[in-house]
Amino acid sequence: MGFNMHPATTDYNTRLPVEYQPIANYLADEIDLRLSEADNKIWHAHPVWFLEGNPIVGYSLQKRGLRLMFWSGADFEEEGLNVVGAKFKDASVFYNQVAEIKKAQLRRWLKKSKENQWDYQNLVKRKGKLVKLKG
Numbered sequence: 724m725g726f727n728m729h730p731a732t733t734d735y736n737t738r739l740p741v742e743y744q745p746i747a748n749y750l751a752d753e754i755d756l757r758l759s760e761a762d763n764k765i766w767h768a769h770p771v772w773f774l775e776g777n778p779i780v781g782y783s784l785q786k787r788g789l790r791l792m793f794w795s796g797a798d799f800e801e802e803g804l805n806v807v808g809a810k811f812k813d814a815s816v817f818y819n820q821v822a823e824i825k826k827a828q829l830r831r832w833l834k835k836s837k838e839n840q841w842d843y844q845n846l847v848k849r850k851g852k853l854v855k856l857k858g
Contacts, residue, residue: 729763729764729765729770731764731765731770732751732763732764732765732770735747735765735769735770736748736751736770739784739789740784742819743784743788743789745821746789746818746819746820746821746824747770747782747789749821749824750782750789750791750818750824750829751763751770751782753826753829753830753833754772754780754833757830757833757834758772758774758779758780758833758836758837760774761773761774761779762774766778766781768783769781769782769783769784770782770783774837777794778794779793779794779795779836779837780792780793780794780833780836785817787817788817788818788819789817789818789819790806790815790816790817791815791816791817791818792813792814792815793813793814793815793832793835793836794811794812794813794836795812795813795836795839796812796813796814796815796832796835796836797811797812797813797814798812798835798839799814799832799835799836799839801814801828801831801832801835803816803825803828803832804816804832
């Protein structure tokens with residue numbers, strides 16, 4: 724597992740149903756590798772990676788599968804991130820097998836997650852108004 728991964732994320736992954744553990748481990752390793760400067764912790768009950776206190780990417784188990792969410796993913800203009808939030812700038816994809824993950828696509832999204840950011844860290848302070856940080 725990734726060198727930046729918080730022990731609570733490792734614990735989260737091991738508590739997933741066995742069929743989702745390889746997906747979570749793969750995603751966590753790629754995120755740790757590509758966002759080595761990010762801080763990883765459990766936030767709202769699932770693993771999330773933060774850059775300078777701002778949530779960037781995370782995943783959680785939902786009915787449709789393991790959901791990989793990018794907080795600013797709607798700005799990536801990527802067809803594969805096809806579950807777009809109605810209120811904010813998030814975008815997601817669901818996985819049910821490791822084979823569904825396209826490594827080049829995932830790496831491109833992780834790169835874009837550094838380049839395109841909305842300020843979720845100060846969302847409450849700004850009374851729900853999102854402000855663009857990068858991109």
